[in-house]
Amino acid sequence: MIKIVQGDITTLAVDAIVNAANQVMLGGGGVDGAIHWAAGDELYEACLKVPEVRPGVRCPTGEARITPGFKLPAKFVIHTVGPVYRDGQHGEPEKLAACYRNSLALAVENSCTSIAFPCISTGIYGYPKEEAAQIAVREVKAFLGEGRDPAQPEMEVIFCCFSGRDANVYRSLIA
Ligand code: AR6
8 A cells, every 4th residue: 555644754653664874874964864863872873783885885775774763653764775866877767766676675574564765865865856756656566566475464655755745746646
């Protein structure tokens, strides 16, 4: 099931919220800053413990890592790193799609039945909103349509949009 919610992702009582992080995974601005602030210092400590795959990189672009949610109402934070948008010709669509797929896969692995995504890459990283939303909706629909164990409950996927304008973009794609 897909839902669109307008508001602050840090307030959502879901199994997992997704963080639009950077490769270092130690916090930043935008939704990343809001999540770290709301989760408390333990989130920073948990991120520090995520092994680096190379110096300064805990999570390469397009991949995802999971930590507890600590003071958040969400059980888990799934940290994913969206692409920095240049012109759309440098693998950005594939990397953004991978963020959604890898985050959903981690949610399934951790027995989550609800997950909320922010509009990954569309803030500081500059991805055009409509194009990013099209990719997000396409990947989530593909995931929900995949055959899975019928004993497993369906995943509730929330697109958490900070602005009304973003929410309208998603509404027009899902209607
Ligand atoms: N709840 C939901 N969405 C939010 C919130 C919130 N509390 N705050 C912002 N957004 P951005 P990016 C929306 O810039 O483009 C960080 O410094 C925002 O309106 O947070 O992937 C990281 O450390 C926008 O639609 O993420 C990275 O360095 C969306 O979240 C870099 O920014 C994403 O905007 C990642 O840039």
